[in-house]
Amino acid sequence: MPSVAGYFYPNDPGEIRSLLSSFQRKIQPRSIPGRIIGAVVPHAGYIYSGLTAMHAYMAILGKTGNRPLRFLVVGPSHQGYPIYPAVYSSGSWVTPMGVAEIDSDLGRKLLSRSGIARPDPDGHEGEHSIEVQIPILQYLFDGNFKFLPVQLGDQGMRVTERLAEEILKLEEDFILIASSDLNHYEPQEITNQKDDALISRVTSLDHDGFYRTLADAGVSACGYGAISVLMYVTRKLKGRMVLIHHSTSGDVNRDFRSVVGYSAIIAYLPDQ
Numbered sequence: 001m002p003s004v005a006g007y008f009y010p011n012d013p014g015e016i017r018s019l020l021s022s023f024q025r026k027i028q029p030r031s032i033p034g035r036i037i038g039a040v041v042p043h044a045g046y047i048y049s050g051l052t053a054m055h056a057y058m059a060i061l062g063k064t065g066n067r068p069l070r071f072l073v074v075g076p077s078h079q080g081y082p083i084y085p086a087v088y089s090s091g092s093w094v095t096p097m098g099v100a101e102i103d104s105d106l107g108r109k110l111l112s113r114s115g116i117a118r119p120d121p122d123g124h125e126g127e128h129s130i131e132v133q134i135p136i137l138q139y140l141f142d143g144n145f146k147f148l149p150v151q152l153g154d155q156g157m158r159v160t161e162r163l164a165e166e167i168l169k170l171e172e173d174f175i176l177i178a179s180s181d182l183n184h185y186e187p188q189e190i191t192n193q194k195d196d197a198l199i200s201r202v203t204s205l206d207h208d209g210f211y212r213t214l215a216d217a218g219v220s221a222c223g224y225g226a227i228s229v230l231m232y233v234t235r236k237l238k239g240r241m242v243l244i245h246h247s248t249s250g251d252v253n254r255d256f257r258s259v260v261g262y263s264a265i266i267a268y269l270p271d272q
Contacts, residue, residue, distance in 0.1 A: 020050065051245075059266050071145060
């Protein structure tokens, strides 16, 4: 059952559709010069980060149309546990929008190749970083998708690089979603500066510099491990990452004293 319905997003499917439709109408989908392989998307309450998240998903929709899609969604555990990557590998996920099917084939393949990931549906209980993505997928792709949730407790480079290598070995066609907000609870100007510094590392695929910036600049991006996984996969596939939207909670509530940053960053393989 959903953990944050009625809190991070409405508990009523009609209200969800109305809110997401209002975001959709504000967006001119960004043209991406290649095949999209992933995206960084935020996971705050929809009223704050939903527009930025919709930018990423609309770019995906613009490239994929109505064909069936598979998503591998990596998100952080805000509680820090389980430590290992916890895979929700079979069954379904229920939201107010209905039932979303877990990609059990993808889950089985990942677990059979992985030395660190474990099947652990219970490890996802109470966590919102993946849950908030699902109603958006249900709204835009109308049930024409499957997804595999993977939750990270340990977000260190050693774990994320190993998980990324195991994801690369899947050799399957799916879109990798990295669920993360950016800097937290500092003034707008500082958050914009810190977010800019981190985003520049992401879009240049500077993995070492990404972790250095997190530490040296004190960027409190909660899902940095998920971003790290996507960066590593993109670099190995000789892809690129581009920022298509950035915002803060202050842009919505006009309180610029303490804001959270959000980004939509697309990973793609350039057209030849």
